[in-house]
Amino acid sequence: MSSAFVQVAVGAEQYAVAVEDVLEVAELGExxxxxxxxxxxxxxxxxxGQVLAVVDLAxxxxxxxxxxxxxxxxxxxGRRRAGLAVDQLIDVRAPFALTEATSSDMVxxxxxxxxxxxxxxxxxxVLDRVSYSDGxxxxx
Amino acid sequence: xxxxxxxxxxxxxxxxxxxxxxxxxxxxIEAQGAGPDLIATLxxxxxxxxxxxxxxxxxxxxxxAHAMEDVIQAxxxxxxxxxxxxxxxxxxxxAIGALVTGATGLAAGVVAALQAQLGDGIGSLSDAAADGxxxxxxxxxxxxxxxxxxxxxxxxxxxxxxxxxxGRESSEPAAPAPRSIRVDAGRVDQLLDVxxxxxxxxxxxxxxVNQGAMDGTGVEAELxxxxxxxxxxxxxxxxxxxxxxxxxxxxYPRAVRDMAASAGKQVQLRLIGTDTQLDxxxxxxxxxxxxxxxxxxxxxGIEAPAQRVAAGKPELGQLEVRADARAEWVAVTVRDDGQGxxxxxxxxxxxxxxxxxxxxxxxxxxAAEVTELSGRGIGLGAVxxxxxxxxxxxxxxxxxxxxxxxxxLLPLTSSMVRLLLIESAGQVFGVPLANSIEVVSIAVxxxxxxxxxxxxxxxxxxxLNVSEALCGRACEAxxxxxxxxxxxxxxxxTCDAILDEQEVVVKSLGPLLIGLPGYLGxxxxxxxxxxxxxxxxxxxxxxARAVRTIAPAQPVRRKSKVxxxxxxxxxxxxxxxxxESAGYGVITAEDGRAxxxxxxxxxxxxxxxxxIEMPRLTGLELLAEIRADPERSSLPVVIVTSRGDTEDRRxxxxxxxxxxxxxxxxxxxxxxxxxxxxxxx
Numbered sequence: 001m002s003s004a005f006v007q008v009a010v011g012a013e014q015y016a017v018a019v020e021d022v023l024e025v026a027e028l029g030e031x032x033x034x035x036x037x038x039x040x041x042x043x044x045x046x047x048x049g050q051v052l053a054v055v056d057l058a059x060x061x062x063x064x065x066x067x068x069x070x071x072x073x074x075x076x077x078g079r080r081r082a083g084l085a086v087d088q089l090i091d092v093r094a095p096f097a098l099t100e101a102t103s104s105d106m107v108x109x110x111x112x113x114x115x116x117x118x119x120x121x122x123x124x125x126v127l128d129r130v131s132y133s134d135g136x137x138x139x140x
Numbered sequence: 141x142x143x144x145x146x147x148x149x150x151x152x153x154x155x156x157x158x159x160x161x162x163x164x165x166x167x168x169i170e171a172q173g174a175g176p177d178l179i180a181t182l183x184x185x186x187x188x189x190x191x192x193x194x195x196x197x198x199x200x201x202x203x204x205a206h207a208m209e210d211v212i213q214a215x216x217x218x219x220x221x222x223x224x225x226x227x228x229x230x231x232x233x234x235a236i237g238a239l240v241t242g243a244t245g246l247a248a249g250v251v252a253a254l255q256a257q258l259g260d261g262i263g264s265l266s267d268a269a270a271d272g273x274x275x276x277x278x279x280x281x282x283x284x285x286x287x288x289x290x291x292x293x294x295x296x297x298x299x300x301x302x303x304x305x306x307g308r309e310s311s312e313p314a315a316p317a318p319r320s321i322r323v324d325a326g327r328v329d330q331l332l333d334v335x336x337x338x339x340x341x342x343x344x345x346x347x348x349v350n351q352g353a354m355d356g357t358g359v360e361a362e363l364x365x366x367x368x369x370x371x372x373x374x375x376x377x378x379x380x381x382x383x384x385x386x387x388x389x390x391x392y393p394r395a396v397r398d399m400a401a402s403a404g405k406q407v408q409l410r411l412i413g414t415d416t417q418l419d420x421x422x423x424x425x426x427x428x429x430x431x432x433x434x435x436x437x438x439x440x441g442i443e444a445p446a447q448r449v450a451a452g453k454p455e456l457g458q459l460e461v462r463a464d465a466r467a468e469w470v471a472v473t474v475r476d477d478g479q480g481x482x483x484x485x486x487x488x489x490x491x492x493x494x495x496x497x498x499x500x501x502x503x504x505x506x507a508a509e510v511t512e513l514s515g516r517g518i519g520l521g522a523v524x525x526x527x528x529x530x531x532x533x534x535x536x537x538x539x540x541x542x543x544x545x546x547x548x549l550l551p552l553t554s555s556m557v558r559l560l561l562i563e564s565a566g567q568v569f570g571v572p573l574a575n576s577i578e579v580v581s582i583a584v585x586x587x588x589x590x591x592x593x594x595x596x597x598x599x600x601x602x603x604l605n606v607s608e609a610l611c612g613r614a615c616e617a618x619x620x621x622x623x624x625x626x627x628x629x630x631x632x633x634t635c636d637a638i639l640d641e642q643e644v645v646v647k648s649l650g651p652l653l654i655g656l657p658g659y660l661g662x663x664x665x666x667x668x669x670x671x672x673x674x675x676x677x678x679x680x681x682x683x684a685r686a687v688r689t690i691a692p693a694q695p696v697r698r699k700s701k702v703x704x705x706x707x708x709x710x711x712x713x714x715x716x717x718x719x720e721s722a723g724y725g726v727i728t729a730e731d732g733r734a735x736x737x738x739x740x741x742x743x744x745x746x747x748x749x750x751x752i753e754m755p756r757l758t759g760l761e762l763l764a765e766i767r768a769d770p771e772r773s774s775l776p777v778v779i780v781t782s783r784g785d786t787e788d789r790r791x792x793x794x795x796x797x798x799x800x801x802x803x804x805x806x807x808x809x810x811x812x813x814x815x816x817x818x819x820x821x
Contacts (some may be wrong), residue, residue: 032670033567034389034649036610036658044649044670049529050660051670053652080651132656 008086023074040130054083159183197275200247201239207251228253331376386414416463433474475545481538562635564606575676577623619774629680701725707752734756776818
């Protein structure tokens, strides 16, 4: 992996998103909840006149946020644009080698860097996971 | 003065038209001299205004128009109008505009200014004249451009502001008035043709269905044809509400003149292609944006005369507002030949590839950059966001030292829908107005097999709550309901409050939520909040599958007490006797504080009728406390005003009052009608 990462924290865990997938980072503003949306979908924000769906990274990945997310990482996987809500923005980190395998398809690999275990997010899988799918049939 | 409102409206529109033409004529006289045609036009307008105002009992503007006639007659006699008269004459048009929309107390100063100037010939302005002109000009510069794109009512309100700014007697803000559009008869015929075709199509469908002759392909073909007709209808109507850009640029010449004068600049404005048509809604939306861009050009783009000469340019700066139709788009360009964007920023734009982005971001970053920009980027971020929210884009071109051009590419049409905005559990939702039949208050609920409904003129309409519909979670129903209808089915969608009607651009919920049932999309509201747009088809069908989590049916007790809050015993007792004779239970409180205490103790109070001026806690404060209390936020509150004071009314409406009633109307049906409506008896 050769690109730099945006390093974020959710709860006690740390994750990294490749900078080429990140459009911007910001403070998490006021959200509009969407009743009936998947649980990991935190809500919608108005970003420069466009509606952007915000994913709660903690819920998506299966961990617990410490006191709720306060920052936003806007990502784009080429097909889909969305916001990831995270607890903290830590840094932009130079590329590092992935030394640990993971069992989650949402994390492509991990490494211990400066004493922290950092998982590299596979954002396509994260977005797949939280997308609404009409798997539930609605009878009429 | 009792004048039919429609007549008053017509009178105001006509006066506005004539005043606008007078401003144009005065500017032409200033530029070209007082030719006989110009003088004749000016006199005709002044004379008509005087006549109309006199007829409708507007004494002050008639008085001003009369003084203007004197000035014009003098100009006619001498064949010229002194340069010093232009300003007081312009100020006089402003004053008339404000006076016919409700202001008072302006005539004396304006007339004095005109007479002083007329008497002095080309001499200096008298103090009175300076006061009148200066006070009006300050506001004219700030508000005038923006006013132009707004409805007559908005202009009226601004007019009133001008008066307050003068420190004179304030006036009654005019009620919002509908704006009329003139439509080409050919367009109406075209619309009628499509409607005719739609009717025929409907008949054919009926025929086919009755014959049972529709197979799958047949249905698809008919649906396709129906869609075509709907598209045509939509396009006809969209064309009908198109307006030329000139409907908002009409008084740019005057405003640019005033802005340039106060900034010590020399600016020539050229308006090109202003007959280009744009959707009314988009036009309303960009009116202030264009004003902002024009103001930027005058105050920051175009240099002071000395600076221009030093740069080898003519003293007179050029400012151009131009509209071009490009297929599905209209391009509106605001261009100046001023100092342009600084070389440093241009270099950065070359690096990043987008001058718009650089300017939009620079405007919000460091102070050093803002200075460096000389204001060119300030607000461009906001312009960009605003234009994008209307579905358009912004382009900027600049050559350092030679000027800047900002182009707004705007869609000719947009996917607009009118929404009724409701609030449920603290969140704003929109229901298409086309599917919203009526709004009712919920007093009595009917229950059958654990499902609640309400009686709407003899029909049991099922109650549905937003969260219940969308995620199967029942929660306490609000006090109001919107009857939503779709294909012969109706439901009563409960909510805590009915907020507003708004026309919005429908936006997708985005790739993650595509297919999520229940929503047509989202809308960004005027205050930048997001409203989810509910799908009426989903709502009317959802009742059948809603999870039954409603508590076992309980007998619903009707609250029926009215609380009367007033510090005057006689008023309290008058209200009590009227209400009690109509069969309502009444309790009284002598001020807002006492009322709050009683509300805490008595759960039977179904409506609050309150005075405004009271010791300890005023009516408006009481209203605010009730609205802030989660348990009582939807309790109907009626404000009692002494004489229909519009300011009280406005404050009451802003605070969430459900209605107001004027004391003098107590004896008539006024009070009972309102109470009956709100308590749904």
